[in-house]
Amino acid sequence: MSRDTSRLKTDIAGMNLSTPLIAASGTFGYGDEHKGLCDLDCLGAIAAKGISLLPRIGNLPPRIHETPSGLLNAIGLENVGVEAFLEDKLPFLAKARPACIVNILGESFDEYAQLSSRLDGIPGIDMLEVNVSCPNVEEGGLSFGVDPDLVAKVTKTVKSATALPVMLKLTPMAGAKLAETALAAQEAGADAISLINTIGAMEIDIERKRPVLGNVSGGLSGPAIRPVALKMVFDVASMVDIPVVGIGGITSARDVIAFLLAGASAVQVGTGLLIDPDLPCTMLDGIEDYMDRHGIARLSDITGALELP
């Protein structure tokens, strides 16, 4: 790539990003699958597919279903497990120019602790992103992310097991407690926050009288959730002092700018990459055009620059 990205660079908790665009976990595999489909240099970082301690086979198919302006998925956190990740997947991510964010998931505090300490000190990993949308099997399957006390405990567990910067990925399923979960993560030592993960949703095939997903319900992503995500990012960024990474339905340069104005320091692009794997480069063109039109010297200057009536 011949593009000069110096005015696009940003920093999240000491992790340098050449552009503010991050491939969202679960929508970009482990990076190598997209070789040739996308200029990786347009990305500031890649958040790899969520990793658990042991491999997971995921949910019964069908696992994805298109909805108006959205995507319903119930992949079931299928992944290769941490050992195969380190052996087979990390070498590509570590060599690529974008920073490498490893997204981790656990079903118990012990699993989060073991994963974090296994990934600690491994060259090529720049940050851990902690997915707290998973069921806590020790507490009847309730998602960790809906309870501020559990979010604080997961954060402390991960922080005490690794020296890597830790970004807590919040779930919109926390509802009215979302801001509380953000504050709990910050107080427990999180270095950054990312939000949002998918929103619980379902669809029904009325002819077959069956849910369209093998798992009955799943998570909604894509443009359908963008205004919801934007408000959540705005609300959380207004309350916390640590960097916020915005996620949810971002598919254009306009969307990126809106999330930055709302207070995000960077954004993740997920479902948009499934529609167009080369979207990040198109987005950078639009972002630079916006900067030129508005006389913006450094993109980071517009984080939180929303003017309220």
Ligand SMILES: Cc1cc2nc3c(=O)[nH]c(=O)nc-3n(C[C@H](O)[C@H](O)[C@H](O)COP(=O)(O)O)c2cc1C
């Ligand atoms: C097919 C698929 C798989 C996903 N897998 C993960 C995952 O493993 N870990 C995670 O934290 N989020 C996962 N997500 C959530 C995305 O990273 C992102 O938070 C969400 O899709 C909202 O962003 P978007 O509207 O840009 O897709 C997944 C999303 C999709 C669509």
